[in-house]
Amino acid sequence: MNYKSNESTPEIEDYLKRLRKKLRFMSKKTKNNVLDEVRSHLHESALDLGGLNKNNAKVAIANYGDPKEISKSYKRMYGYGKFLSVVFIILGFVMGILTVPLSAPALKQELITFNNICLMGTLFLTTLLFFIIILSGVKFGRWTGMLVGFAAFASRGLTMLVVTNLPLPEKIEIVASGGPCFFFIIVSLMMPVSGFVAGRVFIKFKKKDDDVAWD
Amino acid sequence: MKEKEWGKEFKKGGIQLCVLALLSRERKYGFQIIKELKTGTDAYYTLKEGTLYPILHRLKKRGYLNSDWVVGEGSPPRNYYSITEKGNEALKAALIQWDLMIGGTKKLLEEYR
Numbered sequence: 001m002n003y004k005s006n007e008s009t010p011e012i013e014d015y016l017k018r019l020r021k022k023l024r025f026m027s028k029k030t031k032n033n034v035l036d037e038v039r040s041h042l043h044e045s046a047l048d049l050g051g052l053n054k055n056n057a058k059v060a061i062a063n064y065g066d067p068k069e070i071s072k073s074y075k076r077m078y079g080y081g082k083f084l085s086v087v088f089i090i091l092g093f094v095m096g097i098l099t100v101p102l103s104a105p106a107l108k109q110e111l112i113t114f115n116n117i118c119l120m121g122t123l124f125l126t127t128l129l130f131f132i133i134i135l136s137g138v139k140f141g142r143w144t145g146m147l148v149g150f151a152a153f154a155s156r157g158l159t160m161l162v163v164t165n166l167p168l169p170e171k172i173e174i175v176a177s178g179g180p181c182f183f184f185i186i187v188s189l190m191m192p193v194s195g196f197v198a199g200r201v202f203i204k205f206k207k208k209d210d211d212v213a214w215d
Numbered sequence: 216m217k218e219k220e221w222g223k224e225f226k227k228g229g230i231q232l233c234v235l236a237l238l239s240r241e242r243k244y245g246f247q248i249i250k251e252l253k254t255g256t257d258a259y260y261t262l263k264e265g266t267l268y269p270i271l272h273r274l275k276k277r278g279y280l281n282s283d284w285v286v287g288e289g290s291p292p293r294n295y296y297s298i299t300e301k302g303n304e305a306l307k308a309a310l311i312q313w314d315l316m317i318g319g320t321k322k323l324l325e326e327y328r
Contacts (some may be wrong), residue, residue, distance in 0.1 A: 003289050034268075037245065037294050038268075040291045040292050040293060041245050045246060064264045065263035073269035077269060077273055078272075128311060133310060
C-alpha cells in the first residue's frame with residue numbers, strides 16, 4: 001500500500017467538514033476521535049479501491065453513508081458536550097430571575113396596564129423557562145435537566161429573598177406571602193422535577209440500537 | 216412485514232454478536248471488520264460502512280471492547296479494537312442464547328414449513 005500520512009482528497013476533506021458541522025456541540029475529544037476514525041476509514045477504503053483519488057474517494061464516501069444519519073447515531077450515544085449543558089444551566093439561572101412576579105396591587109386603577117404587562121410577561125417567561133428545562137432534560141439527560149431546573153429554582157428563591165429586602169419603587173410589590181407565594185414556591189419546585197421527569201420519560205422512547213443502515 | 220424488514224430485525228442483535236466473535240481471536244480495525252463481516256457471512260451483513268462505528272463505540276462504552284490507535288508506515292493510522300474480559304463473557308452468554316434461539320426456532324419451524 002502506497003500511503004503518505006499527509007495526503008487526502010478534497011472530497012474526503014469536504015465530507016469530514018460536513019460531518020464536523022453535524023457533530024457540533026459534542027465534546028471536542030469525542031468529535032476529533034470520530035473524525036480521525038472516519039478519515040482513516042475513507043482513506044483505507046479508497047486505497048482498497050485502487051488509490052487515493054477523486055473517483056475512489058467518491059465511492060468510499062457513498063459507501064460510508066450520509067453524514068446527517070451518522071452524526072445522529074453518535075449524538076444519541078454521546079450526547080452533547082459539557083459546554084452546552086453549562087450554557088443551559090446559566091440560561092435557567094438567568095431566566096429564573098426574570099420570572100419572579102412583580103405586581104402593583106395598591107395602584108390597580110392607575111397601573112392596570114403595567115400590571116397586565118407584568119403578568120403576561122411573567123407567564124410568557126415562565127412557560128419559556130419550563131420549555132428550556134424540559135428541552136435540556138430531553139437533550140442532555142435527566143440529571144442535567146434537573147440541574148437546569150434547580151438553577152432556575154435557586155435563582156427564583158434568591159431573587160425573591162433579595163427583592164423582598166430591598167426598597168422597591170413606590171407601590172410596586174413582590175408576591176411574598178399568602179396564596180400567590182405558595183403558588184410561587186410550587187411552580188419553583190416543579191422546575192427541577194420537570195427537568196428530571198422529561199429526561200426520564202424521554203429515555204424510554206429513545207431509539208437505541210437501531211442505528212445500522214443496511215445495503 | 217416485508218423480507219427486508221425481517222432481515223433488519225434479525226440482523227440487529229446478530230451484528231453485535233458477530234463483531235464480538237470476530238474480535239475474540241485478534242484485534243482488528245473498522246474497515247477490516249466490515250470486510251470480514253461481509254465475506255464471512257456470504258454478504259448477509261452488508262451495511263452502510265459508517266454505521267458500524269457507532270456499534271463499535273457502543274460496545275466499547277459497555278466495556279466489551281478496547282481500542283488503540285496504531286500508526287504504521289504505508290497505511291493510514293488505524294484504530295484497532297480488541298475484546299475485553301467482559302466482552303468475552305458477554306460473547307459466551309450471547310452464544311448460549313443464540314444456540315437456544317436457533318435450536319428452538321428451527322425445531323418449531325421444521326414442523327410448520
